[in-house]
Amino acid sequence: MSKVVEISPTTRHEGHSKLVLKVNDQGIIETGNWLSITPVRGVERLAVGKTMEQVPKIASRVCGICPIAHTLAGVEAMEASIKCEIPRDAHLLRVILQCANRLHSHALHNILTLPDMYIPGTDTKINPFTPEEPVRTVAKRIQRIREIAQTIGEIAGGEAIHPSNPRVGGMYKACSPQAKTKMYDLAKEGLVLAHAHMDFMIAVLRNYQKRDWAEVGGKQIKIPKDLGYHDQGYMATHPVYGSSSLDECPTWDPSRFKESRPWDWYMGESEITLEDPTYPVGGTTKMGTKANPQMEACTGVPCYDGAPVEVGPRARLVKFKNFDEKGTIGQQVARQLEYPDCLTAMISALDEYNPNGKVVADYIPQGDGSMGWAANEAPRGTDVHLAKVKDGKVLWYSMLVPTTWNFATCSAALTGAPWQLAEVVVRGYDPCVSCATHMIVIDEDNRIVAQKLIE
Amino acid sequence: MLYPEIVIAGCGNPLFADDGFGPAVVEELQKLTLPDNVKVVDAGLGGPHFVFTLLDPEVTKKLVIIDIADFGAEPGSITKLRVEDLPPGSYRDAHSWDLTEPLHRIKDEVDITVIGCQPKIVTDPDMEIGLSDEVLDAIPKTVRIVLETIGVDYGTTIKRLQEDRQRGTAKSSGSTETS
Numbered sequence: 272m273s274k275v276v277e278i279s280p281t282t283r284h285e286g287h288s289k290l291v292l293k294v295n296d297q298g299i300i301e302t303g304n305w306l307s308i309t310p311v312r313g314v315e316r317l318a319v320g321k322t323m324e325q326v327p328k329i330a331s332r333v334c335g336i337c338p339i340a341h342t343l344a345g346v347e348a349m350e351a352s353i354k355c356e357i358p359r360d361a362h363l364l365r366v367i368l369q370c371a372n373r374l375h376s377h378a379l380h381n382i383l384t385l386p387d388m389y390i391p392g393t394d395t396k397i398n399p400f401t402p403e404e405p406v407r408t409v410a411k412r413i414q415r416i417r418e419i420a421q422t423i424g425e426i427a428g429g430e431a432i433h434p435s436n437p438r439v440g441g442m443y444k445a446c447s448p449q450a451k452t453k454m455y456d457l458a459k460e461g462l463v464l465a466h467a468h469m470d471f472m473i474a475v476l477r478n479y480q481k482r483d484w485a486e487v488g489g490k491q492i493k494i495p496k497d498l499g500y501h502d503q504g505y506m507a508t509h510p511v512y513g514s515s516s517l518d519e520c521p522t523w524d525p526s527r528f529k530e531s532r533p534w535d536w537y538m539g540e541s542e543i544t545l546e547d548p549t550y551p552v553g554g555t556t557k558m559g560t561k562a563n564p565q566m567e568a569c570t571g572v573p574c575y576d577g578a579p580v581e582v583g584p585r586a587r588l589v590k591f592k593n594f595d596e597k598g599t600i601g602q603q604v605a606r607q608l609e610y611p612d613c614l615t616a617m618i619s620a621l622d623e624y625n626p627n628g629k630v631v632a633d634y635i636p637q638g639d640g641s642m643g644w645a646a647n648e649a650p651r652g653t654d655v656h657l658a659k660v661k662d663g664k665v666l667w668y669s670m671l672v673p674t675t676w677n678f679a680t681c682s683a684a685l686t687g688a689p690w691q692l693a694e695v696v697v698r699g700y701d702p703c704v705s706c707a708t709h710m711i712v713i714d715e716d717n718r719i720v721a722q723k724l725i726e
Numbered sequence: 727m728l729y730p731e732i733v734i735a736g737c738g739n740p741l742f743a744d745d746g747f748g749p750a751v752v753e754e755l756q757k758l759t760l761p762d763n764v765k766v767v768d769a770g771l772g773g774p775h776f777v778f779t780l781l782d783p784e785v786t787k788k789l790v791i792i793d794i795a796d797f798g799a800e801p802g803s804i805t806k807l808r809v810e811d812l813p814p815g816s817y818r819d820a821h822s823w824d825l826t827e828p829l830h831r832i833k834d835e836v837d838i839t840v841i842g843c844q845p846k847i848v849t850d851p852d853m854e855i856g857l858s859d860e861v862l863d864a865i866p867k868t869v870r871i872v873l874e875t876i877g878v879d880y881g882t883t884i885k886r887l888q889e890d891r892q893r894g895t896a897k898s899s900g901s902t903e904t905s
Contacts (some may be wrong), residue, residue: 314741317853329855333743335771375779417779418728431780435768 273301274692277547279558283383283698285336286704290697291538291562292690294545295576296661303677303685304537306568306699307704311683318668323349323439323638323660328670329654331433333670336379336703339372339424340434340649342654343671344513348656349665350440351515352643353636355418360628361441363620366512367427367454368434370617374461375420376650377584377606377613378413380701381472384603385409387485387539391478394535396486412468416492416610419461423454423617434453441636448626458617465610472607480600481577487691488549498598499696501684505586506676508646508653511616515645520525523588523646526542528671529569536679550691572679573671583700584651585608599699606701637663728782729794731763732876737793739771741853744801744845748792751868758869762877764876778828784900788837790875791829792868795842802860806875809833832884839875841868854901 279289287309293302314333318326331338350357385397388403399410421431425447426488428434436442445456484491507522514520526635540563548554556562559585572579579588585605588594594605645653652673659667677700685693734755740746745826760766764885769777794903797805828837846858873880 313853314733317741317855330739332739339771406851416781421776422728431769432776433768 272564275541275543275562276545276547277543277560277562278550278694279693280555280692281305282552283386283694284698284702284704285334286696286702287464288390288704289692290685291541291564291565292685292693293538293541294690298689300685300688300690300693302538303688304440304564304683305693305716306533306537306564307437307570307678308567309569309704313723314670315668318665320647321665322663323658323665324582325657326434326665327439328439330668330670334400334672334703336376337372337651337654338650339368339637340429340647341615341672342437344435344645344647344649344654344656344670345658346437346439347513347515347645348643348668349638349645349660350643352641352658352660353638354641355440355443355632355635355642357441357622357632358629360445360467360625361630361632363624364427364438364442364630366620367617367624368371368424368437369512370613370620371420371424371427372611373609373650374387374465375417375424376610376701378420378468380606380650381468382410382411383385384698385700388475388479394486403492409468409471412464412471416461416464416468419457419464420613423457426450426454432596438631440482441629443631445626445628445630446624447478451621451624451626455618455621458614458621461558462611462614462618465614466472468573469607469610476600476603476607482506485692488547490691490720492691493690495688496726497598498688498692499602499684499699500597500687501581501680502582503680503683504575505589506575506580506582506653507587507590507648509648510587510591511612513645513647513653515643518582520646523655524675525642525644525655527576528573529577530573530596531569533571534565536572537568539563547691568678570675571676574674574679576675579683581680581700582673582676584650586652596642597698599679602699623709632633637661640666651703652676672703674700674704728778729765729778729786730798731785732764732788733777733781733786733875734779734790735751735769736763736767737771737791738771739823739850742850742853743847743854744794744843744857744893745848745850746855746857747843747845747861747864749792750862751792751855751865751872754865754869755872758880760878764878767780767835781832783832783835786836788876789839790872791838791840792838792872793842794845794848795840797844799844800860801844801846802864803844804871805842806871807842807846809838809840811840841871841875843868853862 275293277291281288288307291304292300294300325640327342328344331342382399385399388685425431427437484493507519508514543556543558543560546555546558586603588605640659640661642659643655654673655668655671681700736748736752738745749768751767755766803878804840843864846860
């Protein structure tokens, strides 16, 4: 007889989400629903009528972690709509910024997932904040990697948090030869740390994979060998940067995308029939409470070629580097493998960058209202912004952010896992829920049928 | 880039009306020429994630945080808070990256001042751009308080700034500019 358990809110990631899980007598998940419960926020509506310079700045404010990815995707969606090609050196600065963003974001994610992992050879879970070795050295290395990444981001992007340098048509300012040297020095220091850190993280992850059990709320939970497996396929547009043209990258075609409604996808109303007060932190939802994922989900379900897909580090590695490991640990390993890639890509961009080069296009068209899109490979996956610009003003704007893609895919990946480990699977996706909220629903004829469902 | 001796961070989200107060004050401060040992950051929503990584415990001595705070006063009122006044948060959930806990951790090494402004409207979860008049009028006062806190005498320029601001929003001029 199936029972329903709910974990709300899920912890150690960004934003508000919850898990509603239908489990069998052994506590194994039969149907998993992972959904955003952050309310609809309406950035698309706000963008209409604003200038094409303003909108990427607005878009960058939807999230506290990924302002860089949203700025770049926003600016490039505008450029794609007005058909403006930017100078090579401006593009290189954006690549540097992109790599810096990915580097500090992955390092932050390590802090969030390490508490699930064990110090190899022991039954002690890792507390990243402990002053004791060996964890202290690792925490300090993570800190230094983030420092390096944020500093490079500040030099290339103008500001460390909300980048001010990218603009429609290129970048406002070029970086001086001194700034280039400084970034170069930092990147070289970062590369050494990144290799060491990747090795450490992979060792810890492989150790978890070899374990038979993990401790959750004082109980030993068996770790299945296929934790987090799914058959949903992957989507990525570029190993490092992204794409805004079908000629350049045929892997993302907006016409193959369709968003379905959450009420076609999630479970209907059900009553919570299983409760565990020892589950960290503060126990699961009380028995007898009603859960209704269909109505509570704050995102649509984006489908590519009719099915949800996975985006993120593993998707990039599968599509471009022949990586083929499935499951949560495979996904985490893929993320660690991107550490050195961020820095080598950054170093090649710096090598090519000419501080005396032009960074703004000579001519910036004002747009004729045609549709443009940009897919940016953000740390968490493909971040697509779509825009129509006419006479310098935005007519229509839409954002399709990485975690939205992963909600349905991860829900499928939960099947077969013990419910106590559901959050470990969720965290593997490095979810960033606050900006994932997005509710434009398109029907069979590609018409927008619902902007908002919930009261 | 590690931060210098004095760091001023404006926090908040301009997409939620008065929540944009912190970044708006930062914008004003960035127009001024401040000493080299001062860094002004628009922390946006990323304060807890990004500000602490760049504090250099050897160098940074003073941290000024500008944000909205609900302390039950008239909209646009300003208050100065010490870290002791903030309730301690804890590292546990989605909002675990709350600002208070790391502040409590570093308060013995860094002198922390929180400048809070009473908001009129915060539109979360709906997005709305633009500060209310009351909060807009509090910006010059806040700039003065920040400069006082970090010991910078900016002479008459700030007065000018204030007058410009009042000319800009004529209908509410003279209402809150008393201190």
